[in-house]
Structures are given as structure tokens and as C-alpha cells.
Amino acid sequence: LAIGELKKFVEDDDNAERALRQLAGDVAKHEFERLGWDADEDEPESDTKLRATILGLMVYSESESVLGEAHQRFSIKALAAIPAEYRGLIISAEVRYHETEELIKELLVAHKATSSSDLQQDIAGGLTSSRSTDTIEKLLECTKNTSVVRSQDAVHWFVYLVRNKYGRE
Numbered sequence: 001l002a003i004g005e006l007k008k009f010v011e012d013d014d015n016a017e018r019a020l021r022q023l024a025g026d027v028a029k030h031e032f033e034r035l036g037w038d039a040d041e042d043e044p045e046s047d048t049k050l051r052a053t054i055l056g057l058m059v060y061s062e063s064e065s066v067l068g069e070a071h072q073r074f075s076i077k078a079l080a081a082i083p084a085e086y087r088g089l090i091i092s093a094e095v096r097y098h099e100t101e102e103l104i105k106e107l108l109v110a111h112k113a114t115s116s117s118d119l120q121q122d123i124a125g126g127l128t129s130s131r132s133t134d135t136i137e138k139l140l141e142c143t144k145n146t147s148v149v150r151s152q153d154a155v156h157w158f159v160y161l162v163r164n165k166y167g168r169e
Helices: 002-010 014-035 045-060 064-073 076-081 084-098 101-113 117-127 133-142 151-163
Strands: none
Touching: 002 014, 002 045, 014 045, 045 064, 045 084, 064 084, 076 101, 076 117, 084 101, 084 117, 101 117, 101 133, 117 151, 133 151
């Protein structure tokens, strides 16, 4: 929680943000090594829930091995098969670090095609984590198009975009 709050204070200072990313990785590394990506059959629920937090910190730290594994686990054709605990994180990492125009189009199609509100929310969160101003402008336009984003979901998309430092303006 503290690292999450500190993100607000460092986002305009590249050196401070880099230092916080390093700290996040240092804090999470031991638990990441213990938990890994996949749940054990008999692990406690607390470990399952903790895994998502730890993976989030490792992605934030920009650990090359974690980002590489997230990229390997991403599949536009099997989004629903990614464990729900960290599916949004994997989609966000894919958009943030491997964005292409084709990826954005495919995710918008997947968002529209699924009837799962959880999957739609994960896709929306991932899409709105883009670092591209062109993509962000396109997504903002999508919030006005009810054939892409339902009117009741437009507020969520807008909030996600405002939380993204690249989308705030």
C-alpha cells in the first residue's frame, strides 16, 4: 500500500520513479521467488491473493524476466484462460511494454465479444494503461461510442485513463 501511495509522488520525477521501481522489486523479490506464477494445489488462499500483489510489484519494478514471462503468458485468443487473479496485470503489461496498433484493435474486439464483465473490466484496465497518446485519444473516443463501450462503463474507462499518468492531460 505504501508503494502504491508513493507512486503518486514520484511520477513527475524520473529518478525518483526509477528508485521506487527498484525498491518495489527489492521488496517483492523474496515473495516472488517463493510464490512464483502458478498456484500450488494445496496452497493457502492468502498465498493465491498475495501472488497478484507481488506480481504487480514485480511488473512495476520492470523486472525483465517477469515482463518476459508476462509476455509469454499473454494470448489474445485465450484471455479467459489466464488466471483471473492476475489477468488484468498481464493485459496491462502487454499493452504497456508490447503495444501495437493491432494489439489495441484485437483487445477492443475481445472486449466487445465477451459477455464476461470481469474479462471486460480486465481488458479495459489493460487498454487504458497505454503509454501512447494516440491510443489514449482513441480510447477516449471509444468511451463516446456505445457500440464499443457501454454507456454505464464509460465512467470506469475515464477513471482508468485519468489514473494513467500518460492519460491525464
